[in-house]
Amino acid sequence: xxxxxxxxxxxxxxxxxxxxxxLEENLNDYDRLHCWGEAFNPHFIGHAGKTxxxxxxxxxxxAQPERLLTAIRSKTDGLAGFRFFPGHDPRILDxxxxxxxxxxxxxxxxxIESYVSQKIAAATGQWRLGDMKTAKTxxxxxxxxxxxxxxxxxxxxxxDLLTGLQTTGQTAFYVGYDDLHNLDVLNGLAKxxxxxxxxxxxxxxxxxxxxxxxxxxxxxxEEMTAALSGFDHFNLSRTPNFExxxxxxxxxxxxxxxxxxxxxPIKASAEAEVLQWLSxxxxxxxxxxxxxxxxxxxxxxxxxxFTIVCHPVARLHRAFCDHILATDGDVYLEIRQRLIKDYRxxxxxxxxxxxxxxxxxxxxxxxxxxxxxxxxxxxxxxVDASWATQAETIAGFSQFGAPDMVIxxxxxxxxxxxxxxxxxxxxxxxxxxxxxxxxxxxDIYDEHVEAAVKAAYQxxxxxxxxxxxxx
Numbered sequence: 167x168x169x170x171x172x173x174x175x176x177x178x179x180x181x182x183x184x185x186x187x188x189l190e191e192n193l194n195d196y197d198r199l200h201c202w203g204e205a206f207n208p209h210f211i212g213h214a215g216k217t218x219x220x221x222x223x224x225x226x227x228x229a230q231p232e233r234l235l236t237a238i239r240s241k242t243d244g245l246a247g248f249r250f251f252p253g254h255d256p257r258i259l260d261x262x263x264x265x266x267x268x269x270x271x272x273x274x275x276x277x278i279e280s281y282v283s284q285k286i287a288a289a290t291g292q293w294r295l296g297d298m299k300t301a302k303t304x305x306x307x308x309x310x311x312x313x314x315x316x317x318x319x320x321x322x323x324x325x326d327l328l329t330g331l332q333t334t335g336q337t338a339f340y341v342g343y344d345d346l347h348n349l350d351v352l353n354g355l356a357k358x359x360x361x362x363x364x365x366x367x368x369x370x371x372x373x374x375x376x377x378x379x380x381x382x383x384x385x386x387x388e389e390m391t392a393a394l395s396g397f398d399h400f401n402l403s404r405t406p407n408f409e410x411x412x413x414x415x416x417x418x419x420x421x422x423x424x425x426x427x428x429x430x431p432i433k434a435s436a437e438a439e440v441l442q443w444l445s446x447x448x449x450x451x452x453x454x455x456x457x458x459x460x461x462x463x464x465x466x467x468x469x470x471x472f473t474i475v476c477h478p479v480a481r482l483h484r485a486f487c488d489h490i491l492a493t494d495g496d497v498y499l500e501i502r503q504r505l506i507k508d509y510r511x512x513x514x515x516x517x518x519x520x521x522x523x524x525x526x527x528x529x530x531x532x533x534x535x536x537x538x539x540x541x542x543x544x545x546x547x548x549v550d551a552s553w554a555t556q557a558e559t560i561a562g563f564s565q566f567g568a569p570d571m572v573i574x575x576x577x578x579x580x581x582x583x584x585x586x587x588x589x590x591x592x593x594x595x596x597x598x599x600x601x602x603x604x605x606x607x608x609d610i611y612d613e614h615v616e617a618a619v620k621a622a623y624q625x626x627x628x629x630x631x632x633x634x635x636x637x
Contacts, residue, residue, distance in 0.1 A: 171360025176247035176269035183283035184275040198244025205248035206255040263330035275343035308390035408543040412562030424448030425591035426469035434485040472571040478623040479635040485552040527610035538622035
């Protein structure tokens with residue numbers, strides 16, 4: 167049975183040492199609200215040592231996690247809920263996040279406070295305090311690398327929750343650790359869950375275990391403060407990314423029929439040369455679906471997948487020459503006309519002998535400057551795969567499966583034959599990169615070209631460590 171309201175059950179999303187025990191006890195004091203603890207902890211059900219709940223055993227829950235969810239809802243006279251931490255059963259996380267009739271409560275705490283509290287609890291073995299007379303004390307020792315990992319895991323969990331809520335059009339009730347002793351906030355949370363019977367005092371069975379200031383709880387406090395001063399709390403160094411996400415684009419993958427090699431192409435990144443090399447080994451196959459590609463992978467034990475990345479200047483120049491200047495197809499015709507008429511980029515309607523090297527250099531720089539706005543969502547023109555960032559393209563591949571190797575175009579003459587040897591294929595020479603027309607990049611390259619492209623492709627420069635283009 168549930169309360170009359172918009173929800174069928176609730177979940178408290180939290181991390182260890184955020185006050186979730188205290189919040190659970192207070193929720194359970196409200197009429198017809200019941201939180202069943204860490205119902206989907208992989209090591210127990212509900213609370214430490216328990217292997218059964220609501221008639222469902224640990225083994226039964228592992229086989230069918232939703233069976234326990236159904237059981238606790240049926241056993242609750244009102245609205246049932248549970249606490250969920252990172253590391254709990256991800257199958258239930260997926261179910262709960264997608265269900266708008268599941269109320270989401272997100273409990274947070276200052277990460278350094280949680281980290282220190284967890285270190286002290288681990289040292290003392292005391293994870294809950296009922297009275298100060300039984301309190302155990304210890305000091306935590308701050309470890310910078312350990313805290314960085316702790317913080318990264320916390321941020322990843324919070325990002326998963328945020329993305330799940332955003333993509334399903336939902337919201338959550340956010341509670342901070344410091345809010346837990348505010349009765350008005352607790353009553354507001356109960357009202358959010360459909361309970362209209364406020365209480366006049368908070369439950370205080372669970373006590374604060376380590377009320378001291380951080381200086382008194384951390385043995386290397388000065389070292390900790392020095393280390394934390396280097397953390398970018400506001401993420402000021404992050405490169406903004408407004409580029410649309412890309413899918414895996416499996417139909418464009420090319421596999422060898424004679425060697426267990428799979429090429430995952432990035433458009434304008436040495437595609438023709440790689441396909442020529444792959445074909446020299448024997449027949450190739452493309453046009454996969456995700457299903458047929460899985461079948462190919464199962465059949466080709468020991469397969470290797472790879473992609474090629476190019477220096478952003480070289481790649482963008484190739485895309486510019488092949489797709490914007492070229493007039494032998496209509497796929498890019500509309501974009502070309504927009505660049506000429508709306509953005510006043512000096513691209514000739516038809517290439518002629520009058521198109522000079524200086525005109526080409528000016529047009530390419532203007533195109534690179536336009537690309538920066540295009541990638542940042544400032545134009546109505548699509549972000550084409552030929553100039554989407556290579557980092558975002560590879561991230562799209564990873565939705566199906568990341569490539570085993572990311573090879574730089576400048577190194578492929580060395581690395582592709584080596585890759586072929588690893589899978590027992592007869593190696594063939596790799597053709598060199600074809601020169602761009604009507605002008606080679608070396609004809610126009612200078613620091614202004616480099617700066618215009620780098621401004622557009624900061625993400626690729628950072629992710630792949632590119633320096634200035636080498637002639």
